[in-house]
Amino acid sequence: MMAGNRLPLYAIEIRNLHKWYGRNHVLRGVNLTIAHGEYVAILGPNGAGKTTLMKSIIGMARVQKGKIRVMDADVKSDIRKARSFMGIVHQENNLDIYLSVMENLMIYGYMLDLTKGEARKKAEELLEFMEIEKHLWNEKVENLSGGTKRKLMIARALLSEPPIVIMDEPTTGLDPSIRRILWDRLLSLKQKGKTLLLTTHYMEEAHYLSDRVVFMHGGRIIEDGPPDALIKKHLPPYALEISPPIEPGGRPHIYTGNSLIIYLRNPSEIEPPEGVSRFLLRRTTLEDAFLYLTGSRL
Amino acid sequence: MQLRNLSSGSRQLSLFEHYINDIVRGKWFIAYTVLLFALIYAVLMFSFETSQAVVGVMNLVIFIVPAVGLFFTSMYYYSRREFMEFILSQPVSRTFVYFSFYLAMSLAMIFSFILGVSVPMFIQGFAPEAIKMSLWGVLLNMIFVAISLMVSVLADDRVRGLGTVLLLWFFFTIFYDAVLTAVIIYFRDYPIEKFIPFVIAINPVDDFRISTLLSTDIAAMLGYSGAVIKHFFGRFFGVLYVAFLQSLWVLIPFLVGLWRFRKKDF
Numbered sequence: 413m414m415a416g417n418r419l420p421l422y423a424i425e426i427r428n429l430h431k432w433y434g435r436n437h438v439l440r441g442v443n444l445t446i447a448h449g450e451y452v453a454i455l456g457p458n459g460a461g462k463t464t465l466m467k468s469i470i471g472m473a474r475v476q477k478g479k480i481r482v483m484d485a486d487v488k489s490d491i492r493k494a495r496s497f498m499g500i501v502h503q504e505n506n507l508d509i510y511l512s513v514m515e516n517l518m519i520y521g522y523m524l525d526l527t528k529g530e531a532r533k534k535a536e537e538l539l540e541f542m543e544i545e546k547h548l549w550n551e552k553v554e555n556l557s558g559g560t561k562r563k564l565m566i567a568r569a570l571l572s573e574p575p576i577v578i579m580d581e582p583t584t585g586l587d588p589s590i591r592r593i594l595w596d597r598l599l600s601l602k603q604k605g606k607t608l609l610l611t612t613h614y615m616e617e618a619h620y621l622s623d624r625v626v627f628m629h630g631g632r633i634i635e636d637g638p639p640d641a642l643i644k645k646h647l648p649p650y651a652l653e654i655s656p657p658i659e660p661g662g663r664p665h666i667y668t669g670n671s672l673i674i675y676l677r678n679p680s681e682i683e684p685p686e687g688v689s690r691f692l693l694r695r696t697t698l699e700d701a702f703l704y705l706t707g708s709r710l
Numbered sequence: 711m712q713l714r715n716l717s718s719g720s721r722q723l724s725l726f727e728h729y730i731n732d733i734v735r736g737k738w739f740i741a742y743t744v745l746l747f748a749l750i751y752a753v754l755m756f757s758f759e760t761s762q763a764v765v766g767v768m769n770l771v772i773f774i775v776p777a778v779g780l781f782f783t784s785m786y787y788y789s790r791r792e793f794m795e796f797i798l799s800q801p802v803s804r805t806f807v808y809f810s811f812y813l814a815m816s817l818a819m820i821f822s823f824i825l826g827v828s829v830p831m832f833i834q835g836f837a838p839e840a841i842k843m844s845l846w847g848v849l850l851n852m853i854f855v856a857i858s859l860m861v862s863v864l865a866d867d868r869v870r871g872l873g874t875v876l877l878l879w880f881f882f883t884i885f886y887d888a889v890l891t892a893v894i895i896y897f898r899d900y901p902i903e904k905f906i907p908f909v910i911a912i913n914p915v916d917d918f919r920i921s922t923l924l925s926t927d928i929a930a931m932l933g934y935s936g937a938v939i940k941h942f943f944g945r946f947f948g949v950l951y952v953a954f955l956q957s958l959w960v961l962i963p964f965l966v967g968l969w970r971f972r973k974k975d976f
């Protein structure tokens with residue numbers, strides 16, 4: 413693998429990446445670097461190219477232009493080595509649904525050249541780590557709930573003990589309590605020094621988990637930075653949702669349906685006018701920043 | 711823990727083992743084998759001479775084996791596509807994944823062919839014919855698994871893939887012979903037999919029929935194209951020629967599928 417303890421400069425390095433599906437120009441010059449041990453979330457609306465970017469990094473979608481390095485391996489010329497650094501959780505469920513929970517991990521363990529005993533020990537550790545209850549271990553995957561399947565996919569991604577974990581919408585469709593458990597598990601991986609790249613539609617998740625968020629829109633990265641700094645850079649700290657809309661008076665604002673969000677420096681800048689049906693003052697969030705920059709919902 | 715030995719033998723074996731285990735444990739696989747055995751056994755019970763037995767078995771095989779090979783391979787491919795995507799995102803070569811899939815599927819089909827066709831023939835006392843039929847059966851199975859795998863890899867849409875496979879089955883087992891017969895009758899005054907060696911190359915089902923009949927020497931049932939082949943090449947080289955065509959029918963779809971599989975986006 414790597415000589416001594418010297419790490420390459422970046423865990424993941426992407427330069428000027430372009431990808432076309434037929435005539436559809438899906439990635440339009442993506443540049444992104446991720447440091448070792450960094451947690452990065454990619455946010456973007458449906459069709460922004462998040463999954464395509466993930467698939468390019470793991471070498472499942474062939475890119476026509478640009479460069480990707482994972483640790484010290486080039487994805488184009490040395491995909492096997494690059495993949496050996498990554499654990500992957502895909503957006504779709506791709507467990508073997510006809511096998512049991514345990515069998516899914518064991519099969520993968522054999523692929524990694526573990527002996528039966530090693531694979532079993534490792535599988536048990538990971539099932540416990542991901543808080544999958546013991547009585548489910550021999551259950552067929554097709555009978556599991558969405559949350560357990562997701563936990564199992566994450567367990568499987570960790571089996572090879574990869575330094576980098578890549579997750580495409582790991583918590584979409586899960587209930588809030590399972591989502592919390594997953595967040596907790598993912599943060600405890602951070603202590604082990606892992607690097608995490610994930611996509612999500614939940615700005616709350618991005619804010620909670622990541623050191624840095626990346627906004628994607630129309631195949632480009634339009635913003636990149638720590639969540640709080642990013643909000644601060646584009647918008648004042650308070651957001652006022654008001655309906656029907658009033659005159660924003662030169663302040664930054666966005667229209668969403670038939671209501672208006674005005675961003676304020678000062679919570680008491682605007683008094684509730686007469687006859688408004690909605691008047692909600694809150695803190696500015698990542699989602700506001702994204703909406704403001706793109707006019708699209710996440 | 712490091713990922714050991716990226717291309718070591720044992721890991722590759724385990725993927726193949728996984729597929730074959732998975733296929734052979736399937737309900738449909740067991741049902742097919744039992745049904746094939748019962749049908750062939752029944753046909754043999756009512757056959758009183760060797761040629762009758764061979765022709766009876768052959769007709770059943772021609773009708774069933776291509777259909778099952780085509781359908782099972784595609785259905786299985788599409789039902790395991792997501793899991794295959796996961797495997798492909800691992801440090802294994804795509805060629806190897808494709809090869810494991812093909813080999814497991816072919817071996818499973820060959821296994822049920824031997825249990826369902828060769829064994830009843832042996833039991834009923836047609837041992838020499840059973841051996842020949844098994845050899846041609848191996849090729850027949852390998853051909854239709856290869857064709858079906860190629861179609862599945864080319865067609866991302868499951869419905870389109872299964873539809874194509876259905877059309878191919880119809881073409882090879884029903885349509886082609888009907889058209890060929892019509893052409894032969896229509897052009898009977900022209901020297902069309904020259905073209906027969908090329909014409910039969912288009913249909914692997916015909917190849918199976920001719921190779922089975924030529925090798926068991928049941929000339930009476932050879933039919934027009936078989937008779938021409940025998941006349942052209944003699945029996946021995948006729949068999950070789952048809953075996954060569956069948957090998958191409960394995961190789962070409964296999965390679966086209968592999969080529970696409972290696973460069974496609976998943």
Ligand SMILES: Nc1ncnc2c1ncn2[C@@H]1O[C@H](COP(=O)(O)OP(=O)(O)OP(=O)(O)O)[C@@H](O)[C@H]1O
Nearest residue numbers: 433438456457458459460461462463464465975976
């Ligand atoms: N296999 C494919 N073949 C052709 N086009 C594709 C393929 N996969 C994605 N696309 C197209 O690429 C664009 C980006 O899709 P992608 O899946 O990367 O978006 P995404 O940001 O992951 O969206 P979502 O939030 O819905 O998951 C879309 O226009 C989509 O239609």
Ligand SMILES: [Mg+2]
Nearest residue numbers: 462463464503
């Ligand atoms: Mg996606």
